[in-house]
Amino acid sequence: MTDTTGKIDYSKTLYLPQTEFPMRAGLPQREPEFVARWEKMDLYKKLREEAKDRPLYILHDGPPYANGNIHIGHALNKVLKDVITRSFQMRGYNSNYVPGWDCHGLPIEWKIEEQYRAKGKNKDEVPINEFRKECREFAAHWIKVQSGEFKRLGVTGDFDNPYLTMDFHAESRIAGELLKFAMSGQLYRGSKPVMWSVVERTALAEAEVEYQDVESDMIWVKFPVATGSDDLNGAFVVIWTTTPWTIPGNRAIAYSPRVSYGLYEVTAAENDFGPQPGEKLIFADALAEGSFAKAKLEYDRLRDVSADEMASILCAHPLNGLGGGYEFPVPLIPGDHVTDDAGTGFVHTAPSHGREDFDVWTDHARELEARGIDTAIPFPVDDAGFYTKDAPGFGPDREGGPARVMDDNGKKGDANKAVMDALIERGMLFARGRMKHSYPHSWRSKKPVIYRNTPQWFVYMDKELGDGTTLRSRSLKAIDETRFVPAAGQTRLRAMIEDRPDWVLSRQRAWGVPICVFADADGKILQDEAVNQRILDAFELEGADAWFAEGARERFLGSRANEPWQQVRDILDVWFDSGSTHTFTLEDRPDMKWPADVYLEGSDQHRGWFHSSLLESCGTRGRAPYDTVVTHGFTMDEHGKKMSKSLGNTVTPQEVIKDSGADILRLWVMTTDYWEDQRLGKSILQTNIDAYRKLRNTIRWMLGTLAHDDGETVAHADLPELERLMLHRLAELDEIVRAGYDAFDFKRIARALIDFMNVELSAFYFDIRKDALYCDAPSSIKRKAALQTVRAIFDRVTTWLAPMLPFTTEEAWLDRYPQALSVHLEQFRETPAKWRDEELAEKWRKVRSVRRVVTGALELERADKRIGSSLEAAPVVHITDPSLAEAVKGLDFAEICITSDINVTDEPAPESAFTLDDVKGVGVIPARATGEKCARSWRYTHDVGSDLEFPDVSARDAAALRELKALGRLPA
CATH class of the missing domain: 1.10.730.20 (Isoleucyl-tRNA Synthetase; Domain 1)
Structure with a gap:
């Protein structure tokens, strides 16, 4: 035998890991290379080809808005969608992902108007289709930008053929869905109070509104009792409101039969205006003390005022006589929304300016008309926030011109002051103050909105549809049949549908799909299939611009052009657009299917896309366009605060990708509780x-x-x-x-x-x-x-x-x-x-428990520098628990514990033994390994040198070396 001691580099005889896969990922540099590779090989097409015979699994993409770079919420959303589609694709499905974009609506229109204003250009002087062309080009630019950003996140989908709500086919289909509502009698023109943006000059849906804390004027107003019990005549019913400007629109006072009311008399007063001694006032008993204290009054309670008495009371309007108006009676009507939690126990009711006001007024319209009361609802405020002739004394008849609720910048106008001054002048202001509360704002302009009565186009929620159902009942049934993840989403959406008013579809803007119907002066819609088909054919070829082209009315009406049909100029709410995407994506594309398996969006979409898609589909198809709804929360900063540029706490996906890579961002998404708000x-x-x-x-x-x-x-x-x-x-x-x-x-x-x-x-x-x-x-x-x-x-x-x-x-x-x-x-x-x-798993749970005790003992030995490596150890393991002893029996426990040797005994452990509280019956006494260190494996054994050809290694390693030598793999 030849002594090879010192001649062999044993490291070259080991099967050590060999790979070019780098330890440092370099994701920001490497990831774009993979994006380019996937593009070049057309990975999306290959996925479709390979899966063509598999069952479809479809996640329908909720369309982001095409008006800027993506933010962290977009990244979270798209990563979640990508993970879903990929995971089903890799589990036997053809999981086709088609991205889409919302392209119409106010945000884009607003951007083009900003560009006009910067150039001193007047939008009203630009032909509408020229303006719409600029909106279309703006959207197309951002679709391209966002596509690149989504692909950089690693998202795979049909980015070459996405769905766009501004595509001609899409516009035709959206219009076709609207016409289905029109032809089935679900669409109607009505006059209701809607949330109105003075700044943007359009009606808004609830989904377009966010709430911010503001400080508002609050007033208590006295309404003189004109007709009532003898001792009530001359008394005052007192209301409270945070919108003084709505007082000209007051037509009633709501009370509750469940609330206790009393008649009170002022005995002393310390104020510059307001009630004086001897005045009698009616209040909810629970709120009287606080209200009188606010007005700095002392008082006596005279008696109860019953619900029957309330029902017979007619008050005079507190502005009676101003500008020759307000001479009408103000009735007291019962309302379920009235409580004695705040205010006075009476609710100022202005049906022009509030949903509950409108509902309670119309609910009692017949009985009020029977009492000779005019139930017509006025239009006190115009689209620019100015009072109209329906607000005498504050409108065009006012010296200096009409007062204004809000200006073009969303700032408070002079309406509140004008109303309060008029009330003080008439002695009808009980008290006033300031209050901080939550108030609706447009989520686009971030400016306050108002409730304003205005003619709009609506879809009935409760009209019978010919099969014993209504849009509301169909939608509620569909919700019950849908899987929600997390489950709480079902309760949330159900509550919204149960409580929502009729669906307002119209917007007073230019960029969108028009409400392409013809109506007479009374709002009756022309129902003519030939006219409808001409409209849809034109939209398919030319887009919705055809509606606004010169001669459009005559073109579409054809032989009926001489009839008195008016062409509606409003456009559709963009939520109707996005709610219709299932038609021209899921139904019309052969590589998709209807309904979708899943919709996934942020939790705000219970009142947005989930909501509008549900209503649109239930109104035209009788069921939801989805089987499952998944929701995610919003991303906060790491302290749980909302991200904002002003706070400097925003995290952008672009920054994360540039610094760390998209996979790091994706790993964050995967490890967070995305169903809740994340940090x-x-x-x-x-x-x-x-x-x-x-x-x-x-x-x-x-x-x-x-x-x-x-x-x-x-x-x-x-x-x-x-x-x-x-x-x-x-x-x-x-x-x-x-x-x-x-x-x-x-x-x-x-x-x-x-x-x-x-x-x-x-x-x-x-x-x-x-x-x-x-x-x-x-x-x-x-x-x-x-x-x-x-x-x-x-x-x-x-x-x-x-x-x-x-x-x-x-x-x-x-x-x-x-x-x-x-x-x-x-x-x-x-x-x-x-x-x-x-x-076997149960056995090894026990083995690993014993191993943990050994490992713990060796960690202390290393910490105290008594050993360097665990291979220098040969501990004694005392196991008195029979089941644990049985588990390790027959195993090479030294190998399991990565020691050179180990001695397992059933003798009780000495007091000095290392133990763990959660592993009873095991104690370890550390000891150093004996024998010699193998030059190849570094284990200490007693057979090092037993092989004369390889005298510095163990017998196991010598046998391996001999086998390598026979194979010609032993280095010289």
Whole structure:
């Protein structure tokens, strides 16, 4: 035998990991390369070709608005959608994702108007279709920008053929859906108070409104009793309001039969205006004391005032005689909305300026008319916020011109002061003050809105539709038949539908699909299929601009052009546009299906897209266009505050991608409770960067190890227990992953995989098997079994993670399989039933419990520098628990604990032994390993030198070296 001591570099005889997969990810640089690769290979097309015979699974994209760069909310939303579509694609479905955009509406129109104002250009002097062309070009620009930003996030979809609400076909279909409502009698013109933006000169839907805290005037107003019981005549009913400007629109006072009221007399007064001693006032008893204190009054309570007395009272208007108006009687009417929680127990009722006011007024219209009361609803405020002739003394007849509720910039006008001055002059102001409260604002202009009575186009919620249903009942039934994730979304949407008024569709703007109907002076709609078809054909060829073209009325009416039909010039609310997307996307595209499997949007879309899509589809098809609704919350800063530029706490996806990469952003999405509001900031991102680095290093180790994999397999029955345990864990994870993707519970999947890779692979299985994988002979069954298991782990973990981390998993997959096209063309691997072994898993739970005690003892030894590596140890393990002792029996427990030797005994542990409170019956006495250190594996054994050819290594390592030599793999 030849002594080779000192001649062999043993590191070159080890199967050490070899990979070009870098430890440093360089995601900001590498990810764009993959985006370009996917574009060049047309990955989207290949996905469709490969899945063409599979069942469709469709997530219908809620359209973002095409008017700026994407923000963090867009990124969260699109990543979630991408994960869903990818996860179903990789589980046997044709999961086609078609992105879409909302292109019409006020935000774009507002931007073009801003450009006009900057140039001193007047919008009203520009032909409408020229203006619309500029809006279309603006939207097209931002669609292109946002497409690139979404693709940079790793989103795969049909970006070459998205759906756009401004496409001619889409505009024709939207118009067609409107005409279905018109032809079925669901569309009508009515006059109701709607939320109105003075700044934007248009009606707004609830979904276009947000609430901000403001400070408002509040007043208590006296209404003289003109008709009532003898001792009530001359008394006053007192109301309270935070909108003094609505007093000219007052037509009634609402009370509640459930509230206790009393007649009160002022005995002393300390005020510059308001009630004086001897005046009698009616209040809710629960609110009298606070109201009198506000007005600095002393008082006596005279008697109860019954509900029957209330019903007979007629008051005079507090502005009676002003400008020759307000001579009408003001009745008291019962209302369910009246409480004695705040105010006076009476509710000022101005049907022109509030939904509840309108409802209670119209509910009692017949009985009021029977009493001779005019129930016509006035129009006291115009579209610019000025009082009209229906507000005598404040409108055009007022000296100096009409007062104004709000100016063009959303600032408070002089209306409140004018009304309060008039009330003081007439002695009708009981008290006044200021109050901070929540008030509706336009979410676009961020300016306050008002409730204003104005003619609009509505869809009935409660009209019988010929089959015993109404739009409301159909919608409620559809909600009950829909799966909601989280489940609370169902309750929220149901409450909104139960309580919502008729659907207002009209907007007084220019950029959108027109309400393409003809009506007479009374609002009756022309129902003529030939006219409708001409409209739809024109829209299909020319877009909705055809409605505004010169000669459009004559063109569409044809032979009926000489009849007195008026062409409606309002446009549709953009929520109707987006609510109709299911028609020209899900129904019209052969690569989609109706209804969609899932809609996913932010929780605000319960009153937005989910809502309008539900109403549109139920009104025309009788059911929802979706089977499942998934909602996500909003992204706050890391302290839980709303992100805003003024606070400087915004996090943009562009910044995160530039600094860290899209996969880091995606990992944050996957590890957060997205169903609730989430937090994001530097420290949270760093946590995800650290988690990603560990995941990447685990993948990197597998790739390096698998570089030595020749693909050999070992029969399952011949696998060591440790390998069978890991396959059992893969079987458990397979179930968790699939169930998690089905439940849209991505955090559960991410947490399970992160823990598996960090705790069970890196810190347990890989740590144990490194010795066999690096040092065992090529023929070693243990080594082959380990490679086979690592192979199974890699294939599953990488594909499971692919929907979440598309860039990193693509890089890893191509490193492992250079000839592959893409990991995203793969399917999740099937898991053999025989891999599940609960009995084995239970045994190894006990083994790992004992191992934890050993590891804990060795950590103290390392900390105290008594050992450097665990291979320098040969501890004594005392196990008095019979079940734990049985679990480790027959195992190479030194290998499991990564020590050179170990002594397991059933003798009780001495008091000095290391123990853990949660592992009873186990104690460890550390000891140093004896024998000599193997120069190759670094284990201490007593057989180092037993092989004369390789005298500085153990017998196991010498046998491996001899086998390598025979194969010609031993370095010189």
